[in-house]
Amino acid sequence: MPGLSIQQQISLLYKQQSRRILATLIRLLGDFELAEEAMQEAFSAALKQWPAEGIPEKPRAWLISAGRFKAIDRLRKLKRQAAWADEFIEHTGDSFSLSxxxxxxxxxxxxxxxxxxxxxxxxxxxxxxxxxxxxxxxxxxxxxxxxxxxxxxxxxxxxxxxxxxxxxxxxxxxxxxxxxxxxxxxxxxxxxxxxxxxSSGDNLVNSALMxxxxxxxxxxxxxxNTTEINGLLALMLFQSSRRAARTNEQGKLLRLDQQDRSLWNNQQIKEADRLLQDILPKPDMGPYTIQAAIAGLHADAPHYKDTNWREILAFYDLLIRIQNTPVVALNRAVALSMAFGPEEGLKAIKQLNHSGVLDNYHLLHASQADLHRQLKQFNQAAACYRRAIELSEQSAERHYLQQQLDKLNKP
Incomplete structure (x- = not known):
């Protein structure tokens, strides 16, 4: 990683590899808390040793080994060792190999x-x-x-x-x-x-998690190799393909109709399309495969105006039969509004909202606000935008919603 200091490289390693390192330490140590402490101590040791000694050839394996020995040392230093600690030390020994x-x-x-x-x-x-x-x-x-x-x-x-x-x-x-x-x-x-x-913080996208x-x-x-595993992979590839276009240079949220589609990752879209073509006709397709089909219709539309909303709505009708959750129902309501107008979307959302399950879900209020805005019902739209802003903990989303609210107040 040229251009980065050793401390920055360790920080990047922690961001990218810490969960894999922790998973191995949990297997080796058999205890969540002990493994978490061991991993933190291993990274602390790296911060002390690597600037002087250099980064090892296999840094991930080094950290796992260091964490394991830190845990063994900790157990050995306990004044009152439990029986399982003795058994653990005897079982693990002082050497091990890891591929x-x-x-x-x-x-x-x-x-x-x-x-x-x-x-x-x-x-x-x-x-x-x-x-x-x-x-x-x-x-x-x-x-x-x-x-x-x-x-x-x-x-x-x-x-x-x-x-x-x-x-x-x-x-x-x-x-x-x-x-x-x-x-x-x-x-x-x-x-x-x-x-x-x-769900919170200043950055809309966390690429490492994706x-x-x-x-x-x-x-x-x-x-x-199952239909739903490949369906989930296709779904994530379709959605991941848009990551570079979802915010502008200032990190502000861009809606689907505002995105520069030339920034979409065509390699990921093509891979997802291939996966979808293989699995979509299969009778055992489930919710991830259906959602992948919906995402594929968005990804394959040359322009936003070319999006086939009626076909998307048909897939949502199929999805809601097997996954009738409030969030799926909300997404279907949005698709319904795009296919048949904002009045139909609002009716569906109002029916959904009778249960109160999504009262504290900011996207419910944001969706209502947008539909009221389209119908020029500005007072209702403003109230919904304010509620969505109140509930959102994501900076980019709050900024976008505030922008929409401010536009309502302009003459």
Missing amino acids: TQDIDDDQLRLIFTCCHPALPEDARVALTLREVCGLTTEQVASAFLLKPTAIAQRIVRAKRKIREAGIPYEVPEKKQLPQRLNTVLQVIYLVFNEGYCA DEAIHLTRQLSHLL
Whole structure:
């Protein structure tokens, strides 16, 4: 990485590789907290040693080895060692070997561990997002539309269950994979979404999270080649292809109709199209494949005005039959408005909003605001924009929504 200081290279390594390093340390140490502390100590050691000694040939393996030995030293220094600590030290010894493939596989091992059927489903997703993918408790809570304290409790209980039940750190046999696959795919897609549109902070896009989700899905496709795995990969590639065009030079959000499509990544679009062509006719296609078809219609339209909204709406009608969630219903309502006018979209959103499930979801109010604006119902639009701004924790989104609100107030 020419031009970067050693400290900057270590920082970049932490950003790009820390979750993979942590996954390996959790497997080696068998304990989440111990592995987290060991990883932090390993990076601290790197900051002290590498400026003088140089960056090792295999920095990731060095950090894993250093973290492991830091953990062993910590256990040896305990005045009162538990029996499991003695067994751990005896079992691990003072030497071990680690291949690049071992490290890459460890993330999948840990994901499948966190998604074990013995854990409640909501705890599986929360734990994996927090520990495997590095999302903060607040980010995980945003994905669930819940409070951080509730998510933190789920994560603590799940860790305890893994430790007490002795759930193994392994990728299950192929015959056991299907029962865990849906949760694994859900986790990976939530990670991608956090990268595609960060729930908080100053930056709309977190490319590292998006790339990590795509990497994990590719690994899964090598392990188990199913329609939905390839559908998820196609969906993420279509969405990832737009990342360079989603903000302007100042980091401000650009809507789909404002984006420069020449900046879209054609290589990713072509790969996604090939995947979709292979899987779309299959009878076992699920929600990710259908969403990929929707994303493909956006990606393949030469201009925004050429978007086939009626076909997109047809796919949403199919999607809602198998995944009737409030967010899917909201997206369908937006597609309905594009196909048949803002009045129809508003009717659908009002019906959806009777349940109150999305009261604190900023995109519901942003969608309502835009439809009211199109109908020149400016007072209603302004109220919805203000509510969306109040609920959004993302700087780029808030700035965009404020811009729209300001335009309403101009003569």
